[in-house]
Amino acid sequence: MDGHGYDLLVKDALIFLFAAGVVVPVFRYLRLPAVVGFMLAGVALGPYALGSLTHVQPLLEYVSVSDPEAAAPFAELGILFLLFLLGLEFSFEKLWSLRRAVFGAGGLQSALSAAAIGAVVYFAGLPAEAAIICGLALALSSTAIVMQILIEQKRASRPVGRAALSVLLFQDILVAPILIFVGFMSVGENANVSAALLEAAVKGFLAIALIMLIGRFALRPMFRLAAMMGGRDFLMALTLLTVVGAATITATAGLSLALGAFLAGLLLGETEFKHQTEVDLEPFKGLLLGVFFMTVGMALDLPSLVTRPGLILGGLVALLFVKFLIVFAACRLFAGDRLLALEAAFLLAPAGEFAFVVIAAAGSAGVLDADVSGMLAAVAGLSMLLIPVLGRVGAFAVSRLATREPSGALDADFSELKGHVIIAGFGRVGQAVAHILDTEEADIVALERSVVRLAKERKDGWQVFLGDAARPEILRSAGADGARLFVVTVDDVAAAEAMVRSFRTLRPDVPIVARARDHEHAARLREAGANHVIPDAIESGLQMAGRALAEFGYDAETVRSRLASERDEQYSVALGGA
Template identity: 35%
Template sequence: MEQNVVNILLLMTVAVLAVWSFRRVQLPPILAYLVTGIIAGPEVLSLFEDVERIHLIAELGIVFLLFTLGLEFSLPKMLAMRNLVFGVGAGQMLLTTAFFTGIALLFGLPLTQSILVGSVVALSSTAIVIKQLSEGGDLNTHRAQMSVSVLLFQDLAVVPLLIVIPLLAGSGGDSLTIAISMAVVKGILVIAILFAVGKWLLPRVFSEVARTRTDELFVLTAILVTLLAAGMTYSFGLSMALGAFLAGMMLSESQYRYQLEADIRPFRDILMGLFFITIGMALPLAPLADNGHWVLLTVAGVMVAKVVLIRIAAWIFKAPKADAWAAGIKLCQLGEFSFVLSSLATTQGLFSQELNAFIVSVGVISMLMTPYLIKNSRRFALNLTQSGPVDDDLLPDAEGKYQDHVLILGFGRVGQSVSRMLSVEEVPYVVIDVDPMRVQESRNAGEPVYYGDCCSKDVLAAVGFDKAKMAIVTFDEHARALRVLNTFQQLNPQLPVVVRTRKDYRMEELYQAGASQVVPEILEGSLMLVSQVLHLSGIPMRRILKRVREERKGRYNHLHGFYPGETTEVNYESQSKLEFLHAVILSADAWAVGKTLGEVNLPGLRVKLKGLRRDNQTLPEPGPDTRLLANDVLVISGKPRRVERAERHMLEGH
């Protein structure tokens, strides 16, 4: 027992250090979990003897993941995607299975084993792909629908495969037909039950739970519903993940959707991390060392072949080329169910231990490469769908055409809104964008939009960069905006550049990079809201406009800082840039009592004094000579760690 506790603590330590290290170099946590599993696995530290038991618990991560995925897809949306699910999804499964069955036959495997190998290789990783799409904010985009549709069909296809493998190891024949028929009947029955319960019972249950206003009860009910749905499909011989997905889909149109997703997320993320650790534990290092070149060659062959086969399936069903290539790049790895099927086939005597180890090695290595491929899938897809960078008529040909114009970088909703206002005022402008479809649509409508990288000096020269009167960065990509500003500083540091950003804590970095004006959406939205409130409160418009101008000129000084709460998200990237407000109450024994503000030296602690309250009254303009008394409340603002240090200094003197 004590050894198990030590092993668990050691596993958590390795996981924490791995995730921290990987995030420091901008790599996704999934890779850290896989590496943690390899380190903790039987061939390195060997922390756990019964990996299968841990894997069973970790599979609940997939259950919760599919539940949250179901919350994103309502029944009407699923019906609208049926052509993708049962068209491209079925086509991909059949083509990939047939192709790799043929390859296995060429290597001398029997027909039964070859079909199983083809089926195992045809599957992709629902867990990795959905998690990466969700973290990247692409899950609800049109280009991600094809990937999700193919994954959904693959999850459906796992069910008959799990039934068929034990039967293939036995007699087969009539029993195989009967078993598949029974599986279909069970599937229809359980889906009908879940649909009925989800539509009529679950909304009433959550309505009653919500009335209790008990957060713990709501969380427990959400977990219970997810596990009951998964357990029901499992008891019918179907996938647990399928039941969780259907339950989520039934609740997707309820008013509790977002609260359910928020409650499930912590459990999902922890268990998903454990799941990927168990996948890493499954990697056999000995076969990899002995046949490493064959494993790597197989990984490359499998991934390239799956990309091409998904593209062919999409072509058969007339799906968009760019989406098809992107889906193929996202789904070219093996999936978690590949390991399940391969392990089952090995247990039933259909696969040898060596073949199973080889498949697991190929699968884990392909998974290690997946986050990078998903992140860059759109760029790779655009390169594959175009003979050159883009069509010649989309490239900048505006040299000498524009003068004293506004250069708009990015033509999303913000860029288009800016262009419309400039058109109303008859201000000339020219746009650079990297989305070829958007560029083509805009040019067909007569907009001066050109395809190109806004960091390219040649592209900037072609659109009259040296003759522009100002530039506007409208896309919300911080790293790319910094590259643009760096390019502008090299070419023309005098050009005024306005930059849009969502995060106010990134303002200073953008100003230091050369931005003339940074417009933070959250603060600017707050400023507009305050303007409306002041106007409706009877404040003269002249005074409101003056106040707005002063705030913008002072870089929104009065709007910086906020009081954090339980829901405030502070991550590694933002913790050193956010500005918190904090009220420090000086007890009678506090070090600062009896000292002046000048002696406390808040500016030296790199925090600002926002206010001083005494006897429930705010003191007007406290100065350096203001002496602090017991029970005074100082409202300070600054970065989180500086606020903590300042409070400790005022209370303890160090």
């Protein structure tokens, strides 16, 4: 590397670190999301803003990024780690439960969006080839930004997060066919597109099969060896090898890098090293993703926006409107209720990072001229900049609609969901249970009989539905057939007993944890089929006794020992006769 190139690399690295360590925290202080902060920093420090003024004031060269392409490899790593960590939070069982949404909602959204956008561009005057490329480029959404927003809000494993991920996963699968199609459009009529697509499908299948084989038979032994021999240093090296290696395998087969990283996360999530890996990678993921978001801001073509604002803003509005309607329809049909579909539509309506890849490939192939490429890039960049804002608008709209229209019945079908927890009653006790389970990424379906409480908790993002958990049809809709645990938190004696009996009739094999008012209520719940009963009176008395002992000067260890002994005795008395 020559001295000048090295100086540029160091200078650009300092600017990226300055943005991450100083500029973005200032935006966060102003209550802007980190994603928006990084993108705005990219716009300001990029080649189309301060970077374009270096010929007027040479000193600006030291505070602007002259070559954003130099950051591309680091930005790509950020996306890989995001998808890898997302894969860690899922499982093959969860992924299989999303198959209908992946191929149904994802397939319908991608096809209709590409066709609709292509048709609009064609009737606006572009040739058919260019119109098809525009449709394919803008049909896909931003995996990096959408999933990062949902992860920050701790909603990636909630219904809207699963729906968004389903659509985005299908879009990732389309990467190879779209790039092949773009390449063949510049070759001519004699090219055998179908043969190339078939070859790509075979390569993709073999790549995924290879990753699965390595993950199933080699990953756990390798991590155990690294843990025994070298501790965290070797584990970090092996984790990086797993992420980059899986991404390289899928990229070699023509699939996206992100898909390989996601599969690697799924496989490692099945091992005992899942939580340690999450902790080790979290800081690196945030910084590298910040670099990616800055490169998105730098790609925003400000000169095109200034010279043709009407055309670009009109294209932006048309893109958001068309994709919003299509995403809403696709998610409503295949992924969930209309409130979920509405919020997903706001998140997925903008374009994604893949648009820049398609635009660049089409420009190199001569299918798109420079003016059209610049306008497309400006529309895509502006739409991505709006994703955090649109996400908040969607969440607000859903909360208002949920408040106005609490459903009179269970308005979503979870009958195919597996491994989740059903909570009957979502008052203070139910919410406390849900908060703790949510930190462990458990899927939760809550049933509540109060319309007022339902509206409030839905507004806060919980998956709560109006329904009586004593009714078998409601329990089936909540996914009783696949539930891992049933928790009853209502304090109504008769209602709680009826709920336990109904669920036990449907699922004799699933544990039931129930809240009881007193000893007598606890005995009745045990008789109805509850495995574990927690009497309010006992726990309240123990907590008060513990506070009293502490006030008398007993140390914490003695208090815990006395309470444990008394708890065992009280529960033996309360539940022994049941």
